[in-house]
Amino acid sequence: MGKATHFGYQQVDVADKQGLVKGVFDSVAGSYDLMNDVLSFGAHRLWKRYAIGLSNVGKGDKVLDIAGGTGDLAIKFREKVGDTGQVILSDINGAMLEEGRKNLIDRGLVDVGFVQANAESLPFEDNTFDCVSIAFGLRNVTNKDAALRQMHRVLKKGGCLLVLEFSKVDNAVLEKFYDFYSFNVMPKLGRLIANDEDSYQYLAESIRKHPDQETLKQMALNAGFAFCEYHNLSGGIVALHKAVKA
Amino acid sequence: MFRLALENTLNLLIASGAIKLDRLEDSTIALHVPELGISLYFVCINARIHVLEAQQQNSDVDITLSKSAFVSLFKGKELKDLLANDEVVIRGNVKTAQSLSDLFTETSIDIEELVSHHTGDIIAHQLGKVAHFVKKGNNNDIVAVVETLKDDLSTLLVAPSRSRFFDRGEK
Numbered sequence: 001m002g003k004a005t006h007f008g009y010q011q012v013d014v015a016d017k018q019g020l021v022k023g024v025f026d027s028v029a030g031s032y033d034l035m036n037d038v039l040s041f042g043a044h045r046l047w048k049r050y051a052i053g054l055s056n057v058g059k060g061d062k063v064l065d066i067a068g069g070t071g072d073l074a075i076k077f078r079e080k081v082g083d084t085g086q087v088i089l090s091d092i093n094g095a096m097l098e099e100g101r102k103n104l105i106d107r108g109l110v111d112v113g114f115v116q117a118n119a120e121s122l123p124f125e126d127n128t129f130d131c132v133s134i135a136f137g138l139r140n141v142t143n144k145d146a147a148l149r150q151m152h153r154v155l156k157k158g159g160c161l162l163v164l165e166f167s168k169v170d171n172a173v174l175e176k177f178y179d180f181y182s183f184n185v186m187p188k189l190g191r192l193i194a195n196d197e198d199s200y201q202y203l204a205e206s207i208r209k210h211p212d213q214e215t216l217k218q219m220a221l222n223a224g225f226a227f228c229e230y231h232n233l234s235g236g237i238v239a240l241h242k243a244v245k246a
Numbered sequence: 247m248f249r250l251a252l253e254n255t256l257n258l259l260i261a262s263g264a265i266k267l268d269r270l271e272d273s274t275i276a277l278h279v280p281e282l283g284i285s286l287y288f289v290c291i292n293a294r295i296h297v298l299e300a301q302q303q304n305s306d307v308d309i310t311l312s313k314s315a316f317v318s319l320f321k322g323k324e325l326k327d328l329l330a331n332d333e334v335v336i337r338g339n340v341k342t343a344q345s346l347s348d349l350f351t352e353t354s355i356d357i358e359e360l361v362s363h364h365t366g367d368i369i370a371h372q373l374g375k376v377a378h379f380v381k382k383g384n385n386n387d388i389v390a391v392v393e394t395l396k397d398d399l400s401t402l403l404v405a406p407s408r409s410r411f412f413d414r415g416e417k
Contacts, residue, residue, distance in 0.1 A: 053250060056296055058261045130294075158292030227274075227289055229300030244289055244296050246272075 008205030067137020071100035148223035167239035307338035
C-alpha cells in the first residue's frame with residue numbers, strides 16, 4: 001500500500017479514498033435529502049441557514065458552493081445574489097450533481113452553474129469569488145490542506161470561506177447520546193430508508209476522524225486566510241468556520 | 247445575534263450606498279465593551295465589513311470603552327469627547343477609530359434597544375429600520391431584509407449561546 005489515509009476507521013491507500021467516497025455518494029444520492037432530514041431531525045436546514053446568515057453575501061456577488069450536492073445552499077445563495085450575481089454549484093460526484101441540477105430546475109433556477117470538480121484542484125481563476133462554501137463536504141476530501149489552499153486562491157480579497165461540518169461535541173452528556181445515536185441508530189436508519197447501512201456507518205466514523213474546531217481553524221489560517229473563527233452549532237455537533245481572505 | 251445584526255446592517259447600508267467604507271479600507275478594528283461582554287473585530291476589506299467575534303491577531307486599532315460610551319458612539323457623540331472624559335481607551339490609529347465611530351453614527355442604529363433583552367424583536371426592529379434606508383418600494387431590497395431576518399432568527403435555534411451575552415451585559 002502507498003501512502004495511507006483514513007476512510008472512516010479504515011486505513012486505505014490515498015489513491016483509493018476518492019473512489020471509496022464516490023461509492024458512498026453514488027449509493028445515497030437519491031435519498032440524500034430525505035436522510036439528512038431524518039438523521040438530523042431537520043436541523044441541517046437551520047445549520048445551513050445559519051451559514052447563509054454569516055456569509056455576508058449580497059446582490060451581485062459570485063458564490064461557489066463546493067460539494068454542493070443536492071443544491072440546498074445554492075438555492076439560498078441564488079436568492080441572496082439576485083439576478084446580477086452568480087452561483088456555481090460544484091461537486092466531485094456526478095450523481096450528487098445531477099440531484100442538485102434536478103432540484104434547482106424544479107425550482108425554476110436555470111442560471112446556476114454546475115461544475116463537476118475536485119476541491120483539491122478547482123478549475124477557476126484566482127480571485128474569482130466573493131464567497132466559497134463547503135457544507136458537509138470537507139470531511140470527505142482526501143487532502144484537506146490542498147482543498148483549503150484552493151478555496152483561498154479562488155476567493156477575492158475580502159471574500160469569505162464558510163466550512164459547515166460535523167465537529168467535536170462540547171458537552172459530555174450530549175456526546176454520549178450522540179455517540180450512541182451515531183453508531184447504533186444512524187446506520188440502521190440508513191438500512192431502513194436508503195437500503196445502505198455501510199454508508200451511514202462511514203458517516204459516523206468519518207465525523208470522528210475529522211479535525212476538531214481548533215485544528216480546522218489553524219488549517220484555514222495555514223492555508224493563507226488572514227482571519228478565521230468558528231461557531232459551534234447544536235452543542236458542537238456541527239461547527240461553522242468562517243475565514244476571510246485579506 | 248448582536249454581531250449578526252450589526253454586520254448585516256452595515257453591509258446592507260454599504261451596498262445601498264447609504265454609507266461609505268473608503269476611510270476604513272484594509273483596516274481591522276477591535277472593539278471591546280467589557281460591561282456587555284462584547285469583543286468584536288471589524289475587518290474592512292474590498293468595500294465589505296466582516297464582523298468577527300473570535301480574537302484576531304492583527305488589528306490596526308484596539309478600542310476599549312464603557313457601555314455608556316458605546317451607546318454614545320451610536321448617538322453621534324465625538325470620539326475625542328469620550329477620550330477627554332476617559333470613557334474610551336484607544337491603542338493604535340485614532341483616525342481609524344474615529345472613522346469607525348463615524349460609521350456607527352451614520353447607521354442610525356438604535357443601540358440601546360439592540361443591547362436590551364428582547365432579542366428577536368430587536369432584530370426585527372433593526373432590520374425594519376434598515377428597510378427604510380434602502381430604496382423605498384424596491385421589492386428586492388425588502389426581500390433581502392426579510393431573508394436576513396430569517397437567517398438571524400435561526401441563530402437562536404441552533405446557537406443560542408450567540409445571544410446569551412445580552413444577559414451577561416445586564417449583570
